[in-house]
Amino acid sequence: MDFFLSRYRNLTVLLIVIVAQLLLLAYQVKSNNNVTLIRVWAVTAVTPVEQGLELVRRYTWGFVEDYFVLLGVRSQNEKLQHENGQLKLENHYLKSELSTADRAQALSVFQAHSPSKTVAARVIGNGTGANSKVVFVDRGSVSGIESGMAVVTPDGIVGKVVDAYPMASLVMLITDPTFAAGVISQKNRVRGTLKGLGQTKCLVDYAQNEEKVDEGEWFYTSGDDRIFPRGFPVGQVSSVHNGKTFKEIYLIPSGMQGGVEEVLIMLQGQHLQIPDSATAAPGYKILPAPTDNAGEAAQPTGQPTVLTTDADRLREQYKQSGDAQHHVFGEGLPGSVPPDFTKIPGIRASTPSPPATATPRVPATATPPRAPETATQPNRDRQEAQIKPSTTAPATPPKAKPHPTAPILVTDPTDADPDAVPPPAPKTEKPVKLPGVPPTRPPSGNP
Amino acid sequence: MTEYTERLLTGPSLKDRSNRMRMVWLIVVPLIAILFQVYVPRHIPFLSYLELPLLITVHFALGRRGPISSVFYGMAIGLAQDSLSHQPIGMFGIVKTLVGYFASSVSQRFDVQNPIVTFILCFFFYFFHEFFYWVLARALLGQAMIFNPEQTLLFGLLNAAVALPLFHILDKLKVAA
Numbered sequence: 001m002d003f004f005l006s007r008y009r010n011l012t013v014l015l016i017v018i019v020a021q022l023l024l025l026a027y028q029v030k031s032n033n034n035v036t037l038i039r040v041w042a043v044t045a046v047t048p049v050e051q052g053l054e055l056v057r058r059y060t061w062g063f064v065e066d067y068f069v070l071l072g073v074r075s076q077n078e079k080l081q082h083e084n085g086q087l088k089l090e091n092h093y094l095k096s097e098l099s100t101a102d103r104a105q106a107l108s109v110f111q112a113h114s115p116s117k118t119v120a121a122r123v124i125g126n127g128t129g130a131n132s133k134v135v136f137v138d139r140g141s142v143s144g145i146e147s148g149m150a151v152v153t154p155d156g157i158v159g160k161v162v163d164a165y166p167m168a169s170l171v172m173l174i175t176d177p178t179f180a181a182g183v184i185s186q187k188n189r190v191r192g193t194l195k196g197l198g199q200t201k202c203l204v205d206y207a208q209n210e211e212k213v214d215e216g217e218w219f220y221t222s223g224d225d226r227i228f229p230r231g232f233p234v235g236q237v238s239s240v241h242n243g244k245t246f247k248e249i250y251l252i253p254s255g256m257q258g259g260v261e262e263v264l265i266m267l268q269g270q271h272l273q274i275p276d277s278a279t280a281a282p283g284y285k286i287l288p289a290p291t292d293n294a295g296e297a298a299q300p301t302g303q304p305t306v307l308t309t310d311a312d313r314l315r316e317q318y319k320q321s322g323d324a325q326h327h328v329f330g331e332g333l334p335g336s337v338p339p340d341f342t343k344i345p346g347i348r349a350s351t352p353s354p355p356a357t358a359t360p361r362v363p364a365t366a367t368p369p370r371a372p373e374t375a376t377q378p379n380r381d382r383q384e385a386q387i388k389p390s391t392t393a394p395a396t397p398p399k400a401k402p403h404p405t406a407p408i409l410v411t412d413p414t415d416a417d418p419d420a421v422p423p424p425a426p427k428t429e430k431p432v433k434l435p436g437v438p439p440t441r442p443p444s445g446n447p
Numbered sequence: 448m449t450e451y452t453e454r455l456l457t458g459p460s461l462k463d464r465s466n467r468m469r470m471v472w473l474i475v476v477p478l479i480a481i482l483f484q485v486y487v488p489r490h491i492p493f494l495s496y497l498e499l500p501l502l503i504t505v506h507f508a509l510g511r512r513g514p515i516s517s518v519f520y521g522m523a524i525g526l527a528q529d530s531l532s533h534q535p536i537g538m539f540g541i542v543k544t545l546v547g548y549f550a551s552s553v554s555q556r557f558d559v560q561n562p563i564v565t566f567i568l569c570f571f572f573y574f575f576h577e578f579f580y581w582v583l584a585r586a587l588l589g590q591a592m593i594f595n596p597e598q599t600l601l602f603g604l605l606n607a608a609v610a611l612p613l614f615h616i617l618d619k620l621k622v623a624a
Contacts, residue, residue, distance in 0.1 A: 010514040014548045021537040028535040042530030125485040128528040
């Protein structure tokens with residue numbers, strides 16, 4: 001035995017060391033318990049150095065970076081001053097807001113509006129290993145952090161706390177191969193299990209092939225895993241195809257776009273509603289849908305719902321005025337007495353009554369075809385031209401003689417010209433301002 | 448046996464190898480390597496492929512030529528690395544223990560000061576390190592880790608390329624015994 005040990009001393013030491021570490025591993029796996037003391041020592045030794053390094057970096061490189069950013073903003077402001085005064089003010093305001101607002105502020109806003117109780121934390125280091133998908137954050141058990149807590153950003157989930165030390169915590173990212181969480185799709189409520197792949201994308205597993213998931217669809221946390229509250233965005237489907245048994249759905253995590261710097265650790269999660277699929281993607285602020293329809297005239301049944309321009313509202317007002325005077329549009333010979341559109345509220349108050357010569361002149365001037373005009377009009381105007389006959393006289397068949405479009409002329413009698421071609425219906429870009437007609441915003445989505 | 452292979456196998460005399468690093472560097476250098484791995488890839492993500500603790504282990508084992516000391520040095524670095532990861536403690540420890548042992552065994556037979564030999568050894572030990580870690584994770588922990596051979600080979604080449612100047616710097620820290 002002595003001979004064996006002395007002859008194979010190196011090999012014996014190697015075996016002893018390996019076996020000792022295997023026993024250590026076996027103890028941890030069997031008892032499902034970490035050797036906390038060693039980790040606490042190591043993390044306590046390393047994290048102060050990391051925090052110091054981060055502090056130095058922030059106040060040196062960050063300062064230089066901010067200096068150049070401010071130089072760019074200044075030159076840009078000078079350029080904008082020469083272009084447009086109002087735009088310059090708006091741009092200056094927005095850019096100053098953008099330059100000063102960092103992620104911490106975004107987090108604080110999210111934190112204030114979120115029903116869940118959270119703690120903000122900053123990532124101070126990565127875990128070891130080339131393929132490591134764990135990070136250290138600068139909040140630990142002193143701040144109330146415990147293992148198993150969810151880690152999120154306003155854009156989506158980031159990971160979960162796997163170890164909490166006094167001054168720091170270890171967070172497993174959702175891209176880690178051992179990560180799993182329950183998720184549900186936005187449109188069809190397809191449930192699955194989110195799994196990390198060690199890459200930038202994640203996999204949603206255990207979704208049946210028969211279920212429908214579209215590319216670009218959002219997945220949210222389902223709350224089934226008891227770690228992440230329901231309703232937090234997870235990511236958007238980048239590709240999906242049927243697998244052997246389950247669908248292979250690949251997600252791009254939304255919470256880790258552009259790296260992870262500041263995060264929120266959920267001390268007490270609160271389940272949220274999963275938004276409808278019509279809602280825009282999270283991360284973009286949009287205005288709520290308009291609900292104030294008080295100024296708009298009620299549309300008759302059967303009328304297309306696309307009539308939302310100022311021209312449509314104007315035509316509707318004239319139609320109501322004609323109906324009040326028992327006038328049937330499309331009837332009456334040329335030269336007959338048209339309805340008195342001066343009874344429309346606001347017309348008389350703002351403009352003098354139309355000259356008497358304007359009324360009989362209207363049919364003659366209104367008859368020229370509008371073909372050249374419609375050829376150059378945008379689609380919206382062509383649509384209005386197609387809709388107009390059916391809406392002005394829905395119950396009576398159209399006659400060969402065109403009905404007068406004169407009421408448009410009454411809006412500004414000072415421009416009355418006997419030889420002039422009647423102006424086209426007002427476009428949405430330059431709506432005719434009538435007292436009593438509420439000003440409307442253009443129907444574009446941009447504010 | 449050609450002159451070159453003979454020189455490769457026998458190498459310089461052992462007294463040239465008796466250079467030792469100061470004890471303080473033996474502690475500080477692995478700590479810097481681990482700190483580098485923890486902190487730097489967060490700001491420069493493409494440097495995450497660097498496995499500096501492994502290179503430090505290989506350098507120590509090749510220079511020390513003592514299997515037992517290399518075994519314990521590799522184990523210490525591996526355990527320190529384990530304690531900053533989310534895996535059970537011992538995974539990196541076992542792998543680096545084996546790397547230390549094999550590297551020191553190899554250094555007794557080859558001229559490890561030859562840059563080509565150093566490059567090949569570092570490439571080999573990186574691949575061995577990653578592959579054995581993957582085997583341990585699957586066999587002992589039952590984790591479905593992904594092993595990408597092409598990526599590992601590429602990273603092995605990059606680590607081996609980094610090892611040459613790194614070893615040169617570390618050799619400067621040695622003092623004559």
